[in-house]
Amino acid sequence: MAMNLRLRPEAAAALKAESERTGLSQQEILRRAVDEHLGLVPRDTQQRLPDWVIPAAEPYRRVEPSLVLPDGMTVVELIDRGEDRF
DSSP: OOOOOOOOHHHHHHHHHHHHHHOOOHHHHHHHHHHHHTTSSOHHHHSOOOTTOOOOSSOOOOOOOSOOOOTTOOHHHHHOOGGGOO
């Protein structure tokens, strides 16, 4: 189920900081919190990741764009290379 969630500014900042600290997505942190709050999973299982999950080597970080397109140019025009089509 998809939904919109409006957080207080301090909660949003804390969620972002936790995401950066743990390398987990903000959605995953919220999913785990809801599951735990509703008693859908035992508390101790929330902290462990499955053996097949490899944690991110680097936490989430904001990336500034390194390419700025000229006015009027779209990404579609940039990647549309009709002459290369089969």
